[in-house]
Amino acid sequence: MNFELTEEQSLIRNMVREFAEEEVAPTAAIRDEEERFDRALMFDKLGELGLTGIVFPEEYGGAGADYISYAIAVEELSRVCASTGVTLSAHHSLCANPIFLFGTEEQKQHYLTPLATGEKMGAFGLTEPSAGSDAGGTKTTAVEDGDEWILNGTKIFITNGGEAETYVVLARTDKNAEKHHGISAFIIEKGSPGFSFGKKEKKMGIRSSPTMELVFENCRIPKSNMLGEEGHGFKVAMKTLDGGRIGIAAQALGIAQGAFDIAVDYAKERQQFNMAIARFQGVQFQLADMATQIEASRLLIYSAAYKASNGISYSNASAMAKLMASETAMKVTTQAVQILGGYGYTRDFPVERMMRDAKITEIYEGTSEIQRIVIGAGLTR
Amino acid sequence: MKILVCIKQVPDMESKFKIDSDSKWYETADLVWRMNEYDEYGVEQAVQLKEQQGDSDVTVLCIGSDRVKETMKKALAMGCDRGVHVVDDAIFAKSPQEIASIIADFSKDKSFDCIFTGMQSQDRGSGQVGVLLAEMLNLPSVTTIVDFSYDDGITKVKRELEGGIKALVSVKGPAVFTCQLGLNTPRYPTLPNIMKAKKKELLSVPVADLLHVESNQETAEIFFPEKKSGGLILEGEPADLADELLKILKEKTTVLS
Ligand SMILES: Cc1cc2nc3c(=O)[nH]c(=O)nc-3n(C[C@H](O)[C@H](O)[C@H](O)COP(=O)(O)OP(=O)(O)OC[C@H]3O[C@@H](n4cnc5c(N)ncnc54)[C@H](O)[C@@H]3O)c2cc1C
Numbered sequence: 001m002n003f004e005l006t007e008e009q010s011l012i013r014n015m016v017r018e019f020a021e022e023e024v025a026p027t028a029a030i031r032d033e034e035e036r037f038d039r040a041l042m043f044d045k046l047g048e049l050g051l052t053g054i055v056f057p058e059e060y061g062g063a064g065a066d067y068i069s070y071a072i073a074v075e076e077l078s079r080v081c082a083s084t085g086v087t088l089s090a091h092h093s094l095c096a097n098p099i100f101l102f103g104t105e106e107q108k109q110h111y112l113t114p115l116a117t118g119e120k121m122g123a124f125g126l127t128e129p130s131a132g133s134d135a136g137g138t139k140t141t142a143v144e145d146g147d148e149w150i151l152n153g154t155k156i157f158i159t160n161g162g163e164a165e166t167y168v169v170l171a172r173t174d175k176n177a178e179k180h181h182g183i184s185a186f187i188i189e190k191g192s193p194g195f196s197f198g199k200k201e202k203k204m205g206i207r208s209s210p211t212m213e214l215v216f217e218n219c220r221i222p223k224s225n226m227l228g229e230e231g232h233g234f235k236v237a238m239k240t241l242d243g244g245r246i247g248i249a250a251q252a253l254g255i256a257q258g259a260f261d262i263a264v265d266y267a268k269e270r271q272q273f274n275m276a277i278a279r280f281q282g283v284q285f286q287l288a289d290m291a292t293q294i295e296a297s298r299l300l301i302y303s304a305a306y307k308a309s310n311g312i313s314y315s316n317a318s319a320m321a322k323l324m325a326s327e328t329a330m331k332v333t334t335q336a337v338q339i340l341g342g343y344g345y346t347r348d349f350p351v352e353r354m355m356r357d358a359k360i361t362e363i364y365e366g367t368s369e370i371q372r373i374v375i376g377a378g379l380t381r
Numbered sequence: 382m383k384i385l386v387c388i389k390q391v392p393d394m395e396s397k398f399k400i401d402s403d404s405k406w407y408e409t410a411d412l413v414w415r416m417n418e419y420d421e422y423g424v425e426q427a428v429q430l431k432e433q434q435g436d437s438d439v440t441v442l443c444i445g446s447d448r449v450k451e452t453m454k455k456a457l458a459m460g461c462d463r464g465v466h467v468v469d470d471a472i473f474a475k476s477p478q479e480i481a482s483i484i485a486d487f488s489k490d491k492s493f494d495c496i497f498t499g500m501q502s503q504d505r506g507s508g509q510v511g512v513l514l515a516e517m518l519n520l521p522s523v524t525t526i527v528d529f530s531y532d533d534g535i536t537k538v539k540r541e542l543e544g545g546i547k548a549l550v551s552v553k554g555p556a557v558f559t560c561q562l563g564l565n566t567p568r569y570p571t572l573p574n575i576m577k578a579k580k581k582e583l584l585s586v587p588v589a590d591l592l593h594v595e596s597n598q599e600t601a602e603i604f605f606p607e608k609k610s611g612g613l614i615l616e617g618e619p620a621d622l623a624d625e626l627l628k629i630l631k632e633k634t635t636v637l638s
Binding site: 007008010011012014015018019048049050051054058063064065069073 | 415450451454455458569570571572573574575576578579
């Protein structure tokens with residue numbers, strides 16, 4: 001067993017950290033303030049650096065690296081800007097990955113390659129107004145009509161919505177089948193007739209990441225755009241989320257690490273009662289807990305990522321990693337604000353943004369309650 | 382075209398340095414290591430030259446312990462074609478003259494058309510290796526270059542002089558150039574190139590094979606300068622403070638004259 005990063009993983013961390021600090025960090029606060037997505041910076045640049053297809057084979061335009069490298073990239077981006085982190089995670093794990101896992105050779109050539117090279121951006125549409133944690137409640141329908149599928153319904157809260165060119169969308173193809181069985185997955189391109197965008201959400205955090213409604217009104221797509229087998233969409237969605245959770249866990253880890261780094265530096269500088277506040281045991285205890293939880297989260301994430309890259313089942317591991325890391329992110333960012341005191345509460349320091357950003361990691365790709373359900377079910381099967 | 386670029390691994394300059402037990406160098410445990418900043422400009426220039434010329438080969442050379450391999454991999458991921466790792470666990474004890482002679486011995490029969498080094502290292506800062514190397518190889522050298530162009534055997538470079546003045550120098554044939562901040566913007570090693578760097582040749586050479594000179598200098602001691610008496614702290618209202626500061630700057634310094 002070896003807990004050290006490989007040379008490649010270490011080079012990737014340094015490269016992404018340098019890029020994140022020099023190019024992403026300077027505009028993180030203003031993009032949050034203006035709720036502005038900057039595609040050139042937050043996606044196109046990632047493509048140039050080869051980060052849009054980290055784990056996919058070279059033959060599909062990927063870099064052929066492992067899941068630990070992927071987790072490191074999302075972590076380092078999220079350390080300075082959680083919105084950039086989730087842009088990559090949603091694109092890579094929720095759109096490109098199901099096409100890689102379930103796509104036909106033709107679908108991979110046609111859809112995965114431009115996603116992996118960063119020419120096109122991806123998104124994933126599962127959630128609906130009445131189907132959140134209960135994805136089996138999907139109401140969007142897809143009906144066969146000659147050489148086409150016709151979709152009707154709405155998807156809400158879709159990360160990268162409106163900006164992405166390629167969407168993996170779940171819809172019900174069999175109304176009579178039992179809940180989970182009548183659902184299928186589809187690849188839908190922006191610009192398909194009958195596909196439009198609705199409301200853009202105004203959010204508490206990750207405000208520089210667009211979250212949009214997808215609207216399908218007699219949306220017609222070619223029959224060949226079904227992803228995986230008919231009626232197996234629920235399985236596609238669950239497998240997709242297994243991988244996605246590593247990305248969100250890494251996002252949470254990055255947020256926590258970013259807030260922690262700021263809190264430590266601040267505690268060493270800030271003088272009260274004639275000494276640095278870092279010299280108070282009450283502050284050191286907080287820092288000790290924060291660092292310990294961060295390191296524990298990191299190990300869980302890298303271990304889930306290791307399993308994902310080595311063909312070991314990782315459903316439970318990624319649920320544990322996501323649960324631990326997202327709850328750690330919430331605790332650590334809250335404590336970081338505490339350590340910075342009144343300054344931490346203002347927008348002059350990034351920790352208040354990080355605290356707002358952290359909350360979503362306990363909600364999307366399965367709430368913390370759903371992670372516990374997944375882990376519990378796995379343990380008692 | 383055959384190009385050589387010499388790089389050094391140095392600690393991150395933000396690190397907290399401690400002096401080692403025999404006061405000859407800093408403690409190396411717990412430091413974060415990276416490529417010497419000036420050498421990054423050298424690597425970038427070497428790769429740009431290769432891209433411009435086509436049919437070229439860039440060798441990156443680094444002296445140090447096994448730890449430096451990671452920094453070499455970065456240079457390979459940035460576009461160097463092959464690496465030569467001169468294995469030496471006590472690089473910090475070598476004088477600039479010894480370092481230059483190691484590189485000169487390696488290069489002497491390789492007929493490099495162009496050699497880049499940093500203008501100095503961020504930790505030792507002697508600024509001697511590039512020029513000594515040129516001397517030993519009997520090549521011209523141009524130091525602190527901030528602009529570089531090559532056409533048909535003629536290299537034109539700009540050098541940075543004092544007071545914002547620059548000099549344009551042209552050199553015919555092979556030469557050594559030492560690189561200064563402003564020469565270029567080093568590229569990020571992209572992820573696919575990091576993966577490909579794994580497969581590039583990285584030759585290991587024991588330092589004893591290349592070192593044939595005795596050091597003519599030695600670092601007797603390194604130390605932190607004695608702390609000067611504490612700075613001046615002004616207190617009061619901002620407007621008064623500004624007046625007082627202005628007065629001090631006028632009377633005690635030349636910055637406003
Ligand atoms: C910013 C943002 C981005 C998003 N991006 C995407 C995206 O790209 N694609 C996509 O498809 N979706 C996306 N979502 C949707 C997200 O995944 C859902 O919001 C999430 O799964 C929760 O669903 P819900 O909001 O309907 O909450 P609900 O399911 O209504 O849950 C409400 C509460 O009830 C609890 N609860 C529900 N069921 C149980 C149970 N069985 N036991 C115990 N507690 C339970 C939940 O844990 C939660 O606390 C995004 C959401 C947001 C806010």
